[in-house]
Amino acid sequence: MNTMRDNGRLKIAIQKSGRLADMSLKLLEKCGISLAKSRDQLLCMADNFPLDVFLVRDDDIPAFLATNVCQLGILGQNALLEQQANENGKYAELKEVMALGYGKCRLSIAVPNDFDYKDITSLSGKTIATSYRGLLAKYLAEKNVSADIVTMQGAVEVAPRTHLADVICDLVSTGNTLKSNGLRETDIVMQSQAVVIKNEIKDVEINSICEKLIARLRAVLRAENSRYIMLNSPIDSLDAIKAVLPGSQSPTVMPLQGRDDMVAVHAVCEEGVFWNTMEALKAKGANSILVVPIEKMLD
C-alpha cells in the first residue's frame, strides 16, 4: 500500500505559527518550491518538487523526525538541545545540518533589578523559572550551583513579580521583554538560531532528494550573504583594489572601450559589502561602483 509515510517523497517539519514559521516557509519558496498550501492544514505538498511539508508545533519537530514521519526539520537550536537534554538519548541521532541565520536569540538567566547578583553562585538555593529545564540544569551543574527549577510553559518573565521564582532563565533577543519586566540579564546559557536537522535516512531515493534540497538551501543562503560588485579601476591600482574586495576569489577584469588607463572589475563578494568597503575602494581610485544582490548561485 502506498501510504503517506512511504509515498517516495521527502518530508520536512516546520513550525506552523510563531517566530520561525514565516521565514521557514519563505526559505522553502526561495529554494524554488511551490506549496499548494493552506495555513490551517497540517500538510502542504509541493507541486514541483517531491517534498511534503508538515506544519507543526516546534516542540513536536524532534519527535516527527525520531519516528521517521519526517526526515528533515527546521527549529531553534535551543529547542533541539533542550529536548536532547531531557529525552535520555532518544533524539541523539538527530543531526544539525546547517544554521539558517534567522531566529537568533540567546537563552539567558535574568534577575530582578534589585537582586544582589555577584556571580552565578548568587543563585545557590534560589528558585529559577524556565521553559528550558534540561539546558538550565546542565548549565547549573557545570557551574556547581544548586538551585530549584520551576518549569513554566510561557510568560516566564512574570515569575519573579508573582513570587513564583526568584529569577528566570528565558530566551532573549532585543532584551525588551526583560527590561519591561524589571529584569536584567546576568548569564548567557547558550546562543541560538534556526537550524535544519536531519534524521538517519535509510532510503536511498529519499536521501538523494534530501541532498538536493540541502544543496538548494545552501545555495540560497550563500546567495543571500553575497553581493555582485562592479566598478571601474585604474589599471595601476588593480592589485590594491582586489585586496579590498571582501571575500572575492577571482574577479573578472575587462577592458573599457576608449580607455587604456582604466578597466572594469566584476566580482562576487561572499562577505558584507558595507559603505566603508565602498569608500575604501573609492580611496584607491575606483569609480562607478555598483553593488547588487544575487538571486541564485550554484557552483
Ligand SMILES: Nc1ncnc2c1ncn2[C@@H]1O[C@H](COP(=O)(O)OP(=O)(O)OP(=O)(O)O)[C@@H](O)[C@H]1O
Ligand atoms: N525573541 C526572539 N527572537 C528571535 N528568535 C526567537 C525569539 N524567541 C524565540 N525565538 C526562536 O524561535 C523559536 C520559536 O519561538 P516561538 O515563541 O514561536 O515558540 P513557541 O511559542 O514554542 O511556538 P509553538 O507554538 O510552535 O510551540 C524559539 O525556539 C527560538 O529558537
Ligand SMILES: O=P(O)(O)OC[C@H]1O[C@H](OP(=O)(O)OP(=O)(O)O)[C@H](O)[C@@H]1O
Ligand atoms: O528580548 P526580546 O526581543 O523581548 O524577546 C524575548 C521574548 O521573545 C520570546 O517570546 P515570544 O515573543 O516569542 O512569545 P511567547 O512568550 O509567547 O513565546 C521569549 O520567550 C521572550 O519572552
Ligand SMILES: [Mg+2]
Ligand atoms: Mg513551542
